[in-house]
Amino acid sequence: MSLAAYIPIIGPAIEKLLNLIPDPNERARGEAEFQKSLLAALTAEDSDNRAINKVEAAHSSIFVSGWRPFIGWVCGAALAFQYLIRPFWIWAATIWWPGSPVPPTLDGMLWELVMGMLGIGGLRTIEKWKGVAR
Template sequence: MWNILAPMLGPIINKLVDRIPDENARATAKEEFEKELLNAVTAASQSQTKINEIEAAHSSVFVAGWRPFIGWVCGVGILWAFIVQPIVVWVDVNFDTGLTHLSSIDTDGLYQLVLAMLGMGGLRTFEKIKGVSRETSPGKK
């Protein structure tokens, strides 16, 4: 989040800080402002992490089930795009079944979503291997 905010807020911070005549006070003010902004971004990120943990532990499928739902949607989309649809088209072409149009899926967005989900799963596996996952963290009872 900081990487997104810094380029946008950097010029604003510089304009405000440039109004301070003393060079040392200007440098201190800029450092303090950036420190406070980074603390705010970190606090927001930690709050979102807590919300995500609460959502994932919820017993209702409508709250905790959206992540698995996205996984199933991606799986079904890939199944259709790479296995079912090509086989049905092959059968239609070779056996003249009369299917005139069989839709295909635009897989560009699907690839991005699947790769993001696989990346997060890979990071989770890496955490478990390194022993820093939630289950093995110090203070976990």
């Protein structure tokens, strides 16, 4: 599968333009050049993002360097509320304050956030097992 297939808008347009080239060798060369330039652009973007992440992590302000840990703590607090605090609250309210309102539930988006965060952590674990982690 070519890299152009991963770009939903530009990919099909480039494929159609490449199909207009009558010579199969020139078409293959044009596709190879496009994929090479696309790969270079994606690699440059990744290195730029890594540089930005390094600068953010080294920043002295907690509002700049602490947003990732903050997201982790918020996710942990949401899980604690949903599966520890809320059930205990409902049980206590049923016993001591009958008729009190039930605390709100968190929607299914919480699991998407948790799985995304754990998926990234899982990849880091695989890196450590293979010995490529720094």
